[in-house]
Amino acid sequence: METTELKIIEAAKKVFVRKGKDGTRMQEIADEAGINKSLLHYYYRTKEKLFGAVFKFAFSKFAPELVNSFNSDVDIFTKIENFINNYIDLINKNPFIPLFILNEINKKDASFVTNFIKSSGINVNQFRNQINLEIEKGTIKKIDPNNLIVNIIGLCVFPFIGKPLIQVILFDDNENEYDNFLLNRKKEVAEFIINSIKK
Template sequence: MLTKWLNLTVSMMSTEEKIFEAAFKVFQSKGFTGARMQEIADEAGINKAMLHYFFRSKEKLFEAVFLNAFGKLAPQVNEIFNSEDPLFEKIEKFVHSYISFVIDYPFLPQFIIQEMNNNPEFVAKFLKDEKRPNPSKLLKQIETEIGLGIIKPISPKQLLLDIFAMTAFPFAAQNLVKGIINISNDEFFQLMEERKIHISEQIINAIKK
């Protein structure tokens, strides 16, 4: 987004950009059904009619925001998953890159998961997209490395789930986590920083021979 590049202030953004960023913010915290067009307009500091002028409808605006959000994550996941690196290195790179990214967009995981569950018709739409996360190469690699005796026999899908779960869950369940283990926002992000190393260690310890 242009504003990220040039660090522009709100006043220099185009109205369309202001709407988009406001919508991103509101949709993330309220979800599609919870979000209000008026709140997005207020957040953007413009008249509500502008939302429809630029994006036609709430659905269209949401779609733009959601696909953009998902499009931020998927490519870098794929780049790592489809590289020629050995498995352990891929795990380290994925965890590090995912957590670094999501620390900047802390509500993105929950947003994606939530809308994925509430609007299942949406799922189909971009699972066809070639940018979608595609773990098939990684799954084969896991089998190969088992065959080579590098790692213990293990279900590749379970391992993939482990990796996603360990990295994404704390962000997705952010408020629950903070409440249950009783930590502040700062402590949470400190914990997530540490987690970049922790997760790789845990998983590699568990599967290495």
């Protein structure tokens, strides 16, 4: 059953993610949901509240993957490979969400971001410990765990948020070639990282 509230959220996601908070018009969300603008305000009293709901949803889609992958109980190389595979797949299915999140989170004030993330359950300590342990064991080269984590995530995310630029600069604006590039990247990124840290 497709309730009105669900139709609204789906429509709001589409429009907010595509156009950003400031670029979005309540009327456009109403149109996308096939309803009246008043009804929108009936369910979500203000634009701010509706945006909050969408942002929360978007973020909560990407947080669990981070938590689960980083805290799973497998060896470090498998963990990195798994994370990259799952994360790139996830972004592929929701290619505009990362930029949406980054963009809006850069506009919010710091306390909002802090509270929001703390409630998301993201915790990298287990993974950090694992990295340090592998360095001690001599399985991987000495590397700062924070830098490694940023590298892994950045290498997954950047090709998507930079797509319009990269596609033109590197692929002569050929979209098929770029999509193909993104598919191969799962393998390439994993290889790139493991090559860098493996002893």
